[in-house]
Amino acid sequence: MKRGILLPLVLCTGLFSGVYAPAAEEIVIGGMAALQQGFGQSMQAGSQLAVEEINAAGGILGRPIRIVWTDTELSPSTGRTLAQRLIFNDRVQFILGCHSSTVVLATAPMMSQNRILNIAMGSAQTVTEQNNPWIVRVRENDLLMADVLANYMVDELGLTKIACISMSEQYGIGGKDNLNAALKKKNLELIAVEAHNIGDKDFTSQLLSVRRSGAEAVAIVSGVPDLGIMVKQARQLIPNVQIFMSSVGATKAFMDVAEEAAVGSYAVCTYTADNPDQKVQNFIAAFQKKHHSPPFDFFSGLSYDAIYMLKQAIDKIGDLSQREKIRDAFKEISDFKGATGLTYNGKPNGEMVNELLFIQYSMEAGNLKHNVIATVTGD
Numbered sequence: 001m002k003r004g005i006l007l008p009l010v011l012c013t014g015l016f017s018g019v020y021a022p023a024a025e026e027i028v029i030g031g032m033a034a035l036q037q038g039f040g041q042s043m044q045a046g047s048q049l050a051v052e053e054i055n056a057a058g059g060i061l062g063r064p065i066r067i068v069w070t071d072t073e074l075s076p077s078t079g080r081t082l083a084q085r086l087i088f089n090d091r092v093q094f095i096l097g098c099h100s101s102t103v104v105l106a107t108a109p110m111m112s113q114n115r116i117l118n119i120a121m122g123s124a125q126t127v128t129e130q131n132n133p134w135i136v137r138v139r140e141n142d143l144l145m146a147d148v149l150a151n152y153m154v155d156e157l158g159l160t161k162i163a164c165i166s167m168s169e170q171y172g173i174g175g176k177d178n179l180n181a182a183l184k185k186k187n188l189e190l191i192a193v194e195a196h197n198i199g200d201k202d203f204t205s206q207l208l209s210v211r212r213s214g215a216e217a218v219a220i221v222s223g224v225p226d227l228g229i230m231v232k233q234a235r236q237l238i239p240n241v242q243i244f245m246s247s248v249g250a251t252k253a254f255m256d257v258a259e260e261a262a263v264g265s266y267a268v269c270t271y272t273a274d275n276p277d278q279k280v281q282n283f284i285a286a287f288q289k290k291h292h293s294p295p296f297d298f299f300s301g302l303s304y305d306a307i308y309m310l311k312q313a314i315d316k317i318g319d320l321s322q323r324e325k326i327r328d329a330f331k332e333i334s335d336f337k338g339a340t341g342l343t344y345n346g347k348p349n350g351e352m353v354n355e356l357l358f359i360q361y362s363m364e365a366g367n368l369k370h371n372v373i374a375t376v377t378g379d
Contacts, residue, residue: 027064032070032097043096050304068092072103101122121138138309151376164180167222191215196230218234247270268357282339312336354377354379
């Protein structure tokens with residue numbers, strides 16, 4: 001009996017004292033990521049910096065914003081449960097994440113059924129191929145990486161004899177297939193294709209095959225530490241063959257293994273701290289001040305940019321109840337220069353990124369540096 005009397009009193013007290021009023025005024029965004037892993041923590045740190053900056057400047061439409069974070073653990077079933085909780089318990093209108101494509105795909109039906117704009121971070125092509133109007137993606141897709149590699153190697157450097165070594169896992173297999181498809185659009189194809197197993201330490205067979213093929217360049221789609229070990233061996237076995245890498249080749253984990261062998265090699269990426277662009281450097285300084293650390297990886301910048309693009313879309317419409325219009329305004333964003341160093345241009349299918357940075361390694365004062373040498377589109 002006491003329990004039945006107490007609840008209404010608590011609710012009434014909250015109503016008249018204003019305890020619940022601030023929450024009602026907030027714009028609440030759902031956050032979905034694997035929070036025990038680096039990518040999830042990176043998303044959380046970058047987006048929180050944007051939230052604090054925006055709130056300090058007056059919020060969005062005069063209202064503060066807040067992100068409710070949930071840990072997907074990279075599990076599709078967990079993602080569905082958490083999406084349901086965010087939508088029905090926390091009443092979010094927008095969801096940032098997940099960085100796992102499998103989680104994004106698992107929760108996609110809920111986004112369309114409940115008219116929730118999902119700002120996705122997964123790179124799998126299927127994320128936008130489903131034509132779900134409520135999904136936008138602020139990260140590059142897998143095909144874009146291949147197109148950018150092909151465009152730079154062929155159109156900019158004039159290379160025609162290109163080989164590929166890829167890991168025997170979906171990332172490597174897909175990367176190799178996408179690259180070959182990108183080259184075929186230029187009436188070329190890979191002249192040698194080699195694979196390796198995750199954890200291999202000796203790549204002599206694959207590298208000698210590349211040498212026998214007469215390749216001018218080799219594109220390596222692999223993970224770490226394998227990639228760094230392979231590049232070290234490549235410098236000995238194929239010293240005259242130019243090395244190109246996927247975005248894994250633009251990470252500290254690769255640099256720590258490859259060391260000086262990385263000098264002269266190329267990689268594509270969405271972000272590098274060595275980018276002299278003033279907006280990138282301002283972001284790095286603000287991130288350093290808040291987190292006492294440089295941005296963790298490219299997800300810090302992507303999530304930071306995502307929150308600012310959401311603000312732009314909401315500001316343009318001026319009415320949070322107009323969900324379809326806000327969604328469409330997000331997709332129509334153009335020439336948005338981000339803290340990553342990329343310029344975002346939306347497409348009707350929800351893709352926001354159509355360019356990547358091309359870096360080349362050099363050694364300066366004993367330290368490896370990412371030198372941004374070009375911004376290359378996937379067109």
